[in-house]
Amino acid sequence: GAVVSQHPSRVICKSGTSVKIECRSLDFQATTMFWYRQFPKQSLMLMATSNEGSKATYEQGVEKDKFLINHASLTLSTLTVTSAHPEDSSFYICSAIEPGPTPRPTGELFFGEGSRLTVL
Amino acid sequence: SQQGEEDPQALSIQEGENATMNCSYKTSINNLQWYRQNSGRGLVHLILIRSNEREKHSGRLRVTLDTSKKSSSLLITASRAADTASYFCATLSFYGQNFVFGPGTRLSVLP
Numbered sequence: 001g002a003v004v005s006q007h008p009s010r011v012i013c014k015s016g017t018s019v020k021i022e023c024r025s026l027d028f029q030a031t032t033m034f035w036y037r038q039f040p041k042q043s044l045m046l047m048a049t050s051n052e053g054s055k056a057t058y059e060q061g062v063e064k065d066k067f068l069i070n071h072a073s074l075t076l077s078t079l080t081v082t083s084a085h086p087e088d089s090s091f092y093i094c095s096a097i098e099p100g101p102t103p104r105p106t107g108e109l110f111f112g113e114g115s116r117l118t119v120l
Numbered sequence: 121s122q123q124g125e126e127d128p129q130a131l132s133i134q135e136g137e138n139a140t141m142n143c144s145y146k147t148s149i150n151n152l153q154w155y156r157q158n159s160g161r162g163l164v165h166l167i168l169i170r171s172n173e174r175e176k177h178s179g180r181l182r183v184t185l186d187t188s189k190k191s192s193s194l195l196i197t198a199s200r201a202a203d204t205a206s207y208f209c210a211t212l213s214f215y216g217q218n219f220v221f222g223p224g225t226r227l228s229v230l231p
């Protein structure tokens with residue numbers, strides 16, 4: 001299946017710093033990528049949908065200025081957690097979908113391995 | 121809000137037994153997918169079933185879909201210790217653009 005690479009897998013930072021997480025589709029072009037957040041023993045909560053060449057669509061309750069998403073190319077989306085605080089500590093997972101019949105994605109999602117953020 | 125609801129939330133069985141997990145949803149869907157997640161890792165796609173399908177098989181996995189009851193089940197036969205993981209169902213609504221994940225079932229297969 002398709003491969004999605006996420007980097008870094010783990011990051012520890014001090015409160016107030018910004019952290020960037022990259023999500024790359026390695027063998028396909030992804031016009032749409034999704035960013036999820038997962039707390040321990042809980043499900044994935046969609047944060048935003050990243051669209052190549054346009055602004056991301058954020059879910060209700062997700063701060064756009066806090067979680068900056070950039071989808072500059074068909075293979076790369078980045079999530080920047082700005083001015084991180086301990087409550088931002090979480091597991092962040094990206095996923096991408098192989099292009100299918102437009103405009104609706106109907107295929108399977110391919111996930112990165114996740115990035116565990118710990119804010120001290 | 122989460123659409124899919126997995127049942128049970130936690131399941132512990134002996135190796136060799138079958139494991140059945142259920143998922144219910146609320147709106148019309150395009151397809152339903154099951155994913156597996158090992159602790160601290162990303163999700164791995166297991167199987168996709170479309171709204172016009174009723175049953176699919178893949179190796180030791182069997183998925184059913186009942187659109188009249190808005191529910192799906194995942195059956196893992198002859199379970200192994202390596203099947204220990206969390207299993208999530210995800211639904212793509214008929215007019216949706218993204219997938220909604222249920223809370224997941226934590227499966228423990230004891231050797």
